[in-house]
Amino acid sequence: MELFEYKAHELKAMLGKGEVSAKDITESFLGRIESVEESVGAFLKVDRESALSGAKRYDDGEKEGLLAGIPVGIKDNISVKGMQNTCASKILEGYIAPYDATVTEKIKKQGGVIVGKLNMDEFAMGSSTEHSAFKITRNPFDLTRVPGGSSGGSAASVAAMEVPLSLGTDTGGSVRQPAAYCGIAGLKPTYGSISRYGVTAFGSTLDQVGTLGRDVRDLALITSAITGRDDRDFTTHSRDLGDLYANLSKDIKGKRIALPEEFLGEGLNDDARKSIEESVKVFEALGATVERVSLKMADYSLAAYYIISSAEASSNLARFDGIRYGFRAKDACDLIDLYKESRSQGFGPEVKRRIMLGTYVLSAGYYDAYYKKALKVRKLIQDEYNSIFSKFDAMISPTTPTPAFRIGDKTEDVMAMYLNDIYTVPVNIAGIPAVSIPCGLTEGMPLGLQIMGAHFSEQTILDIAYAYESERGLDLRPSL
Numbered sequence: 001m002e003l004f005e006y007k008a009h010e011l012k013a014m015l016g017k018g019e020v021s022a023k024d025i026t027e028s029f030l031g032r033i034e035s036v037e038e039s040v041g042a043f044l045k046v047d048r049e050s051a052l053s054g055a056k057r058y059d060d061g062e063k064e065g066l067l068a069g070i071p072v073g074i075k076d077n078i079s080v081k082g083m084q085n086t087c088a089s090k091i092l093e094g095y096i097a098p099y100d101a102t103v104t105e106k107i108k109k110q111g112g113v114i115v116g117k118l119n120m121d122e123f124a125m126g127s128s129t130e131h132s133a134f135k136i137t138r139n140p141f142d143l144t145r146v147p148g149g150s151s152g153g154s155a156a157s158v159a160a161m162e163v164p165l166s167l168g169t170d171t172g173g174s175v176r177q178p179a180a181y182c183g184i185a186g187l188k189p190t191y192g193s194i195s196r197y198g199v200t201a202f203g204s205t206l207d208q209v210g211t212l213g214r215d216v217r218d219l220a221l222i223t224s225a226i227t228g229r230d231d232r233d234f235t236t237h238s239r240d241l242g243d244l245y246a247n248l249s250k251d252i253k254g255k256r257i258a259l260p261e262e263f264l265g266e267g268l269n270d271d272a273r274k275s276i277e278e279s280v281k282v283f284e285a286l287g288a289t290v291e292r293v294s295l296k297m298a299d300y301s302l303a304a305y306y307i308i309s310s311a312e313a314s315s316n317l318a319r320f321d322g323i324r325y326g327f328r329a330k331d332a333c334d335l336i337d338l339y340k341e342s343r344s345q346g347f348g349p350e351v352k353r354r355i356m357l358g359t360y361v362l363s364a365g366y367y368d369a370y371y372k373k374a375l376k377v378r379k380l381i382q383d384e385y386n387s388i389f390s391k392f393d394a395m396i397s398p399t400t401p402t403p404a405f406r407i408g409d410k411t412e413d414v415m416a417m418y419l420n421d422i423y424t425v426p427v428n429i430a431g432i433p434a435v436s437i438p439c440g441l442t443e444g445m446p447l448g449l450q451i452m453g454a455h456f457s458e459q460t461i462l463d464i465a466y467a468y469e470s471e472r473g474l475d476l477r478p479s480l
């Protein structure tokens, strides 16, 4: 077996026993990138030098840290000092981050070896990575299909074994949906459990850094490395999630799991429905109970999400004006024209759509009818989730209604693209944690099972995911 085929926790064990060097590991992944990247296209920038110098630090004696000697890929909206941070947008082309995001600082402090920056939908707006201004990324299981989005590069790179671990961001499903499409595991932690300092803001009350790996142990490992309160992000919480990796347990006897009827309705792929029904049996065999529940507010989640996230985006993206960073239009006749032209030429169509939608719902006369109403709906959704979690330890659903679709299939149909997120957005609205793990295949493509929990119940949902994964023994690999 080649080194790139091992999972992060396996590599960690091999390094710990001195069986391999960090250089061997990094070179193996860099070699893999060389052979498959042309077909997958997960990276916007591979930084061989940074990777090899990170590995050298380990081999020279810096062996401490949860991720010591392990390669990690970073989504291109998370700042890494000295590397580009384009958010896959023309407006930030050529922008080099002058500082590390807190999560980057933590990855480095824990010995992680940063390999490069990963492709995404522009400013994290999209579900297929087709909205990147630079290139498309392909699904390693079928190169004619999308990897999902917006963290499509983060998911495809891990599935293609170009890196064992990656970071993404999840505003409405952007870590879980691509993880499901690419047959890997992805976690969106509780809002406030991970710092957003140095992460380009999209919807500030929804955004959360998420983690991707090939199994639950790897997710627990990288998540433990980056959680915690940060004085530079006042939305972070002081509550400690504990050592998710060391405390991982397969014992889920007696756990009460809810399954919402509304997540099994119209539009759900038949095999996805079957795989959820089979998953119920797996949980029961593991000693948990599964009970059907009703989530009455589920139907309103998507509408509330697109109003709130677009309103926040229209405000957050105002800073990209052609003056402060990145792209500046040529030949502007005055300051207003410079703003106008830089933004018109610098942003892609999906970003413009969100800015216009967001500006509209915040404008006088429409604020009450749309934005304020969406905030009220948000509260009702949060109350409904809290009430479920007062009786249950976790809730399960499919991660997405269908498997990965073909490249180009949904680019013209905005609504069809937004519907991809129907099962994932309520989680961001409620601010709770959720993990997606593989639960089967349809048409040769992976399907994901989403496990959600109460605020700060990462250990519980990861334990449930770990028990399920161990029982099923699914280890999906693309034939690349």
Ligand SMILES: NC(=O)C[C@H](N)C(=O)O
Residues within 6 Å of the ligand: 124, 125, 126, 127, 149, 150, 169, 170, 171, 172, 173, 174, 175, 309, 421
């Ligand atoms: N950023 C996300 O979580 C993705 C979501 N599909 C969106 O376009 O808003």
